[in-house]
Amino acid sequence: MTNNLDAMTFIEVKNLSKTFDQFLANDSISINIKKGEIHALLGENGAGKSTLVKCLYGVVKPTDGQILINGNHVTINNPREARSYGIGMVFQHFSLFPALTVSENILISLDEKITKKYLEDKISITAKQWSLPIEPTKKVLDLSVGEQQRVEIIRCLLQNPKLLIMDEPTSVLSPQEINQLFKVLRKLANSGCSILYISHKLNEIKQIASKVTILRSGKVISSTSTSKISTTSMAEKMIGKKVKKITKISKNRFVNSPNAISINNLDRKKLSQFGTELKKISFNVKYGEILGIAGVAGNGQVELMNALSGETLGDPDEIIFEDKKIGNTNIKFRRSLGLEFVPEERNGHATVPDITLTENTFLTFYNTYSKNNNFLDNILLSSNMSSDDSISIINDNDVRCPYSNPLADQLSGGNLQKFIVGRSLKANPKVLIISQPTWGVDIGAASEIRSKLLLLAKAGKAIILISQDLDEIYEISNKICVINNGSLSTPKITSKISATDIGILMGIN
Amino acid sequence: MENLLITILLTSIPILLAGLGELVTEKSGVLNLGVEGMMLCGAVAALGSVLIFGNPYIGILFGAIAGILISTVFSFFTITLMTNQVATGLGLTIFATALTGLIGEPFVGKTAASLPKLEIIFLSDIPYIGKILFSNDILVYFAIFLIFFIHFGFQNTKIGIIIRAVGDNHDSAHSIGYSVKLVRWISTSFGGMCAGMGGAYIPLALTPHWSEGMTAGKGWIALALVVFSSWMPIRLLIGALIFGGITILQFVAQARGWDVPSQFLNMLPYLATILALALISLKLRHNNYAPACLGKHFLGNK
Numbered sequence: 059m060t061n062n063l064d065a066m067t068f069i070e071v072k073n074l075s076k077t078f079d080q081f082l083a084n085d086s087i088s089i090n091i092k093k094g095e096i097h098a099l100l101g102e103n104g105a106g107k108s109t110l111v112k113c114l115y116g117v118v119k120p121t122d123g124q125i126l127i128n129g130n131h132v133t134i135n136n137p138r139e140a141r142s143y144g145i146g147m148v149f150q151h152f153s154l155f156p157a158l159t160v161s162e163n164i165l166i167s168l169d170e171k172i173t174k175k176y177l178e179d180k181i182s183i184t185a186k187q188w189s190l191p192i193e194p195t196k197k198v199l200d201l202s203v204g205e206q207q208r209v210e211i212i213r214c215l216l217q218n219p220k221l222l223i224m225d226e227p228t229s230v231l232s233p234q235e236i237n238q239l240f241k242v243l244r245k246l247a248n249s250g251c252s253i254l255y256i257s258h259k260l261n262e263i264k265q266i267a268s269k270v271t272i273l274r275s276g277k278v279i280s281s282t283s284t285s286k287i288s289t290t291s292m293a294e295k296m297i298g299k300k301v302k303k304i305t306k307i308s309k310n311r312f313v314n315s316p317n318a319i320s321i322n323n324l325d326r327k328k329l330s331q332f333g334t335e336l337k338k339i340s341f342n343v344k345y346g347e348i349l350g351i352a353g354v355a356g357n358g359q360v361e362l363m364n365a366l367s368g369e370t371l372g373d374p375d376e377i378i379f380e381d382k383k384i385g386n387t388n389i390k391f392r393r394s395l396g397l398e399f400v401p402e403e404r405n406g407h408a409t410v411p412d413i414t415l416t417e418n419t420f421l422t423f424y425n426t427y428s429k430n431n432n433f434l435d436n437i438l439l440s441s442n443m444s445s446d447d448s449i450s451i452i453n454d455n456d457v458r459c460p461y462s463n464p465l466a467d468q469l470s471g472g473n474l475q476k477f478i479v480g481r482s483l484k485a486n487p488k489v490l491i492i493s494q495p496t497w498g499v500d501i502g503a504a505s506e507i508r509s510k511l512l513l514l515a516k517a518g519k520a521i522i523l524i525s526q527d528l529d530e531i532y533e534i535s536n537k538i539c540v541i542n543n544g545s546l547s548t549p550k551i552t553s554k555i556s557a558t559d560i561g562i563l564m565g566i567n
Numbered sequence: 568m569e570n571l572l573i574t575i576l577l578t579s580i581p582i583l584l585a586g587l588g589e590l591v592t593e594k595s596g597v598l599n600l601g602v603e604g605m606m607l608c609g610a611v612a613a614l615g616s617v618l619i620f621g622n623p624y625i626g627i628l629f630g631a632i633a634g635i636l637i638s639t640v641f642s643f644f645t646i647t648l649m650t651n652q653v654a655t656g657l658g659l660t661i662f663a664t665a666l667t668g669l670i671g672e673p674f675v676g677k678t679a680a681s682l683p684k685l686e687i688i689f690l691s692d693i694p695y696i697g698k699i700l701f702s703n704d705i706l707v708y709f710a711i712f713l714i715f716f717i718h719f720g721f722q723n724t725k726i727g728i729i730i731r732a733v734g735d736n737h738d739s740a741h742s743i744g745y746s747v748k749l750v751r752w753i754s755t756s757f758g759g760m761c762a763g764m765g766g767a768y769i770p771l772a773l774t775p776h777w778s779e780g781m782t783a784g785k786g787w788i789a790l791a792l793v794v795f796s797s798w799m800p801i802r803l804l805i806g807a808l809i810f811g812g813i814t815i816l817q818f819v820a821q822a823r824g825w826d827v828p829s830q831f832l833n834m835l836p837y838l839a840t841i842l843a844l845a846l847i848s849l850k851l852r853h854n855n856y857a858p859a860c861l862g863k864h865f866l867g868n869k
Contacts, residue, residue, distance in 0.1 A: 117742055137744035153739035155732045157859065162728045167743045174723060 067129070068093045068252045069114070069145075069221055074123030076109050083109040085276040086123070091221065096243060096253045098267035098284070100260070100296055102500035104470065106276040107256050108150075111223050114254075115147045116140040138169060146214030150225040150256075152206050156199035163198055164213045184212055188242055203230045203355055211242065221252045228262060232354050233528065233561040240266050258296070258501065259529075260289040272296055297502050315345045317380075318520035319397075319489050324376045324385070326365050334358035334544045336365065341539060341549055343489070348511065348521040349549055350535030352528055354564055358544040359524050360402065363493045366522065367399040368392045379489065390425075398487035400478055402494040402524075404471065408478045411467035415459070415477060418466055419451065420444035422481055447484065455480035456506065472503030479507050483514065490514060493524040508534050528557060540564055571815065572699050576707065577772060579804075579811030581606065581765040581782070583710050585789035586796075586803045587717055588634075588761025593793055594721070595754035596734035596860035600656025601641055602762050603786025604663030608633040609766030611667040614777050617679040617770070626679070626771050627706065627764060634763015635756050637663060642755045646748050649864045664780055674777040682706065682771045706768050713761070718800045730754055734858030737865045747865045762786065784837070791841055798858065810840040 069091050076084040084106045091097045101107045112118045114125070116134040125132055127143050134140045140147075154163050161178045168177070178194040185192045190208040198206060207227065214222055224243075228236045243266060247253055255267055263270055264284055271281040272295045279295045280287070320342035328335045336358050343349045353359060364370045366377070368389040376385035384392055389399070401407045409418045423444065445463070452459060455476045460468055469477065475495065482490060495511070496504035512534055515521055524541075525531050531538055532552060539549040540563035547563045585602050592599050599605075612633035613626035641659050644650045682704035691701040720727035733740045733750045741747050769781055788810055796802035813836040820832055 116744070137742065141744075149739075149742060153736070153742045155735040155739060157735045158728065158732060163732075166725060166728050166732050166740075166745075171725075 070126040098263040098270040101273035105273040144220030146219035147223040161194040350531035353541035396488035398482040400492040409466040419448035451480040472499040579807035583807040584765030588758035592758030598862040601659030604660035605762035606766030609763030613767030614770040630767025634759040638759020
């Protein structure tokens with residue numbers, strides 16, 4: 059490489075490795091980011107993306123390898139040193155403090171000594187300059203997710219970064235917010251700041267980045283210009299095998315099928331001060347149909363899920379299943395009718411983290427295990443019943459366990475989710491209500507889960523899918539509606555609603 | 568009347584000091600249930616050092632040091648070794664009750680010198696309130712100063728905001744580059760120092776001789792006050808004053824010969840304080856939230 063080219067490079071990573079105990083998270087990674095370049099880092103969960111950027115930001119120390127900034131060898135021991143080299147980072151799970159105000163949040167991450175008042179003015183100016191509107195004296199817990207991300211970005215901008223690392227920034231944003239974010243990123247790149255953009259959304263990478271580095275199992279698989287690679291081949295490189303295309307069911311198949319479940323003017327008060335009130339939610343789902351409920355997180359999805367599953371109760375006729383009024387009945391009764399629920403939080407809500415898969419299976423099906431209804435059979439269990447069931451769930455759904463019958467929290471997110479979905483399918487539900495089924499799940503597992511849902515619908519069952527992932531909603535639902543601030547839009551046939559329409563229904567322009 | 572108000576103020580000082588310290592500790596995310604024990608350590612250290620050196624100011628110093636030392640034991644177990652905070656805090660109080668009983672044995676029956684009153688010129692001549700507010704010993708001034716110091720510190724200083732941040736979301740604080748454990752060690756030590764001084768105030772100004780368990784549950788009241796005051800220093804003062812006021816009411820009732828069982832009067836300050844603050848926090852529920860990481864371990868970087 060000539061000197062001229064070197065001058066264009068801001069940061070260069072050479073043969074960086076990181077091991078945790080026995081596990082090799084980064085295996086001799088080399089990457090080169092030019093000044094003003096938007097460089098995408100692509101990989102599945104566990105491919106080593108997070109570890110790599112944490113090394114760059116000084117959160118974890120690399121085991122081996124070198125980092126060069128402007129051609130000089132550096133060691134980055136902590137985030138403060140990273141910031142002094144001009145590296146800023148916006149985390150996927152925001153590193154904000156909900157109880158503090160915007161300016162207080164920013165104040166503690168700045169290394170210079172300034173007063174709160176001066177900082178508030180500076181925030182307002184920066185916010186205007188980059189068109190990222192924000193109120194400095196508001197508490198973070200009163201902000202929407204998109205606004206919280208703006209706080210993170212402004213926090214980085216105030217330090218005049220030369221490299222901005224963004225970890226999955228769009229996973230929580232509406233389509234319109236994503237466009238706004240991309241405008242800011244392009245403006246930033248034009249001003250000479252490099253951007254390392256981590257994502258597993260292929261279309262986005264094509265759209266925003268000029269270069270992409272693909273990681274798999276801790277290794278660099280490919281590093282190329284985005285104009286020279288198709289999304290399909292990016293996906294194949296990322297997961298290491300061909301991606302199966304999912305086929306959707308024809309849309310008119312269930313026009314005449316009977317109604318499975320109707321929700322009529324369902325109201326719920328907010329659960330906590332930060333919750334959302336549900337306002338007159340109505341919809342119905344026919345057998346064989348998948349209804350997708352889109353929406354930005356925190357708009358009432360949790361409250362809706364709780365109301366549907368029976369964790370919060372209301373009037374009997376708010377929920378009608380076939381002909382039964384069940385709005386005031388508990389979870390156990392609803393499940394006995396053939397409804398199944400998969401809540402959003404898989405570790406701690408859908409499963410008990412500290413007990414084994416067999417025991418988790420037992421908790422789900424215990425009332426079917428006592429055949430004779432006598433006292434002893436209800437107390438003493440026959441352990442092979444639940445272990446037979448859990449083994450068949452594991453085998454049928456390709457759940458990869460580190461050893462036989464592990465604790466629930468020892469499975470990776472994707473495998474645990476496959477187990478949970480499999481467990482619900484095992485109950486042979488008539489209606490499946492599932493929330494964020496593939497959140498944080500890698501592409502392979504996500505597509506398996508989605509095809510299971512499609513199979514279930516093909517078998518004539520009804521599915522309500524609550525998801526933040528628009529691609530997923532489009533991929534498998536027959537009808538789509540949007541939840542915004544506790545209200546639900548009228549369901550529309552998938553082909554008749556565009557992403558822009560959905561963005562408008564999400565209440566963001 | 569004037570004397571009565573002064574007595575109420577003095578009675579509330581130990582709870583106020585210990586409560587302010589615990590407030591800072593809890594804001595950083597550490598729940599130290601050992602306040603009662605730390606106060607006892609402060610009390611016995613203060614009394615012993617005054618008996619030896621004869622100077623009540625030395626007593627404050629030793630009380631504070633004793634509080635810091637015993638809180639260090641707590642920090643070492645809970646922050647470094649990551650033992651359960653509730654169990655460790657309770658253990659600390661049980662341990663300190665016995666330890667101070669042992670150390671205090673030789674002091675039984677001896678009387679220590681009390682803290683002198685410091686009149687502030689001019690201010691103490693203000694009619695009605697001058698004598699009450701500006702003719703007190705140094706710890707009263709210190710406690711009142713501390714209320715505003717902590718209130719201001721949490722709002723307007725970087726270290727204050729960092730402490731709140733660590734208590735609010737320790738993973739984020741770590742990811743921006745702050746040492747969660749160090750901040751918690753310092754906050755817990757500050758809590759220990761304040762509890763030690765609050766304990767020291769009892770023999771130095773209220774009852775100048777040793778009796779086992781002489782804090783008589785004031786540490787527990789301080790703990791409850793912190794929660795009911797929604798982690799706000801000014802409200803903590805209100806709670807402490809109510810407690811002091813009703814404690815004094817007992818003596819008035821006895822002196823006037825009211826026909827109320829003494830057990831009921833003994834119970835009253837605790838009951839009234841908690842009721843009053845429960846009502847306050849009911850009304851102001853919307854900003855009544857605990858530090859989100861209170862009582863949680865920080866595991867460091869996994």
